[in-house]
Amino acid sequence: xxxxxxxxxxxxxxxxxxxxxxxxxxxxxxxxxxxxxxxxxxxxxxxxxxxxxxxxxxxxxxxxxxxxxxxxxxxxxxxxxxxxxxxxxxxxxxxxxxxxxxxxxxxxxxxxxxxxxxxxxxxxxxxxxxxxxxxxxxxxxxxxxxxxxxxxxxxxxxxxxxxxxxxxxxxxxxxxxxxxxxxxxxxxxxxxxxxxxxxxxxxxxxxxxxxxxxxxxxxxxxxxxxxxxxxxxxxxxxxxxxxxxxxxxxxxxxxxxxxxxxxxxxxxxxxxxxxxxxxxxxxxxxxxxxxxxxxxxxxxxxxxxxxxxxxxxxxxxxx
Ligand SMILES: Nc1ncnc2c1ncn2[C@@H]1O[C@H](COP(=O)(O)OP(=O)(O)OP(=O)(O)O)[C@@H](O)[C@H]1O
Ligand SMILES: [Mg+2]
Numbered sequence: 082x083x084x085x086x087x088x089x090x091x092x093x094x095x096x097x098x099x100x101x102x103x104x105x106x107x108x109x110x111x112x113x114x115x116x117x118x119x120x121x122x123x124x125x126x127x128x129x130x131x132x133x134x135x136x137x138x139x140x141x142x143x144x145x146x147x148x149x150x151x152x153x154x155x156x157x158x159x160x161x162x163x164x165x166x167x168x169x170x171x172x173x174x175x176x177x178x179x180x181x182x183x184x185x186x187x188x189x190x191x192x193x194x195x196x197x198x199x200x201x202x203x204x205x206x207x208x209x210x211x212x213x214x215x216x217x218x219x220x221x222x223x224x225x226x227x228x229x230x231x232x233x234x235x236x237x238x239x240x241x242x243x244x245x246x247x248x249x250x251x252x253x254x255x256x257x258x259x260x261x262x263x264x265x266x267x268x269x270x271x272x273x274x275x276x277x278x279x280x281x282x283x284x285x286x287x288x289x290x291x292x293x294x295x296x297x298x299x300x301x302x303x304x305x306x307x308x309x310x311x312x313x314x315x316x317x318x319x320x321x322x323x324x325x326x327x328x329x330x331x332x333x334x335x336x337x338x339x340x341x342x343x344x345x346x347x348x349x350x351x352x353x354x355x356x357x358x359x360x361x362x363x364x365x366x367x368x369x370x371x372x373x374x375x376x377x378x379x380x381x382x383x384x385x386x387x388x389x390x391x392x393x394x395x396x397x398x399x400x
Contacts, residue, residue, distance in 0.1 A: 240275025
């Protein structure tokens with residue numbers, strides 16, 4: 082697929098005024114932008130609510146056309162680890178900002194960092210605070226150490242309200258000349274559960290079938306897509322191809338906007354119709370319960386899903 086076709090990018094707000102919902106957050110950020118400077122910030126909240134989007138919008142507004150040169154986005158929980166993140170940060174921080182007083186470093190998934198890594202991050206923040214502002218993003222602020230929290234202005238991103246989801250869906254409907262009745266709209270709102278990435282992806286998947294979008298289509302498309310694709314991930318893992326299965330699952334979560342809990346639910350449905358021995362199914366379901374519980378307790382979904390896939394790979398090799 083042509084990247085310009087990915088609607089989450091196409092419809093990613095470019096300015097703060099295009100951000101849906103979060104009125105108080107936007108107002109506070111606008112104040113910073115007008116002053117020409119920002120503090121270190123911590124964005125906390127569930128997936129698909131606009132943390133990355135808002136960070137980019139702030140950079141665009143502060144830096145104009147130069148924003149790309151002065152904005153670095155990194156995933157803190159990257160497999161390459163905090164050391165590389167830190168060396169990249171150092172290199173980025175060392176070079177002078179282009180046409181601006183400071184640069185912005187956006188670090189995603191900070192809650193996946195260990196305490197030690199967070200302490201190292203804190204020191205990095207202090208060392209470069211003259212030339213760099215950090216925007217840290219996480220799902221749960223409670224997992225961020227106090228010394229970091231106290232150095233940051235904290236912003237809590239809530240799930241979007243049904244009205245917010247509707248507003249986004251209407252923006253896309255009008256932008257793409259889609260036809261949608263009230264019921265189809267209600268289905269999109271229902272499936273989105275306050276996650277706008279999901280809103281955009283559900284609409285793109287439905288629109289692939291035609292400009293007229295119906296309620297049935299919305300429900301059917303999302304469950305079929307996910308069902309088939311999740312089955313594929315399971316089969317790949319059971320065949321022993323852990324890395325391929327992991328890659329497929331990550332794609333699925335990104336392009337279909339599935340959260341960890343959605344994946345677990347979809348796996349639950351897929352297992353029952355999987356073409357494997359009864360005993361294997363029972364073992365998978367038993368494990369699934371454990372991972373579902375851990376995620377509900379707030380464990381990192383990517384780590385839990387990796388562990389689940391690893392489990393399936395081992396299981397596949399045994400049977
Ligand atoms: N508040 C919002 N206003 C408008 N669009 C939004 C908003 N939140 C999310 N979106 C849409 O959803 C997509 C994903 O949002 P974004 O990457 O900002 O989420 P996030 O909060 O960073 O999620 P994650 O925790 O998964 O990184 C965006 O590209 C945009 O299309
Ligand atoms: Mg993000």
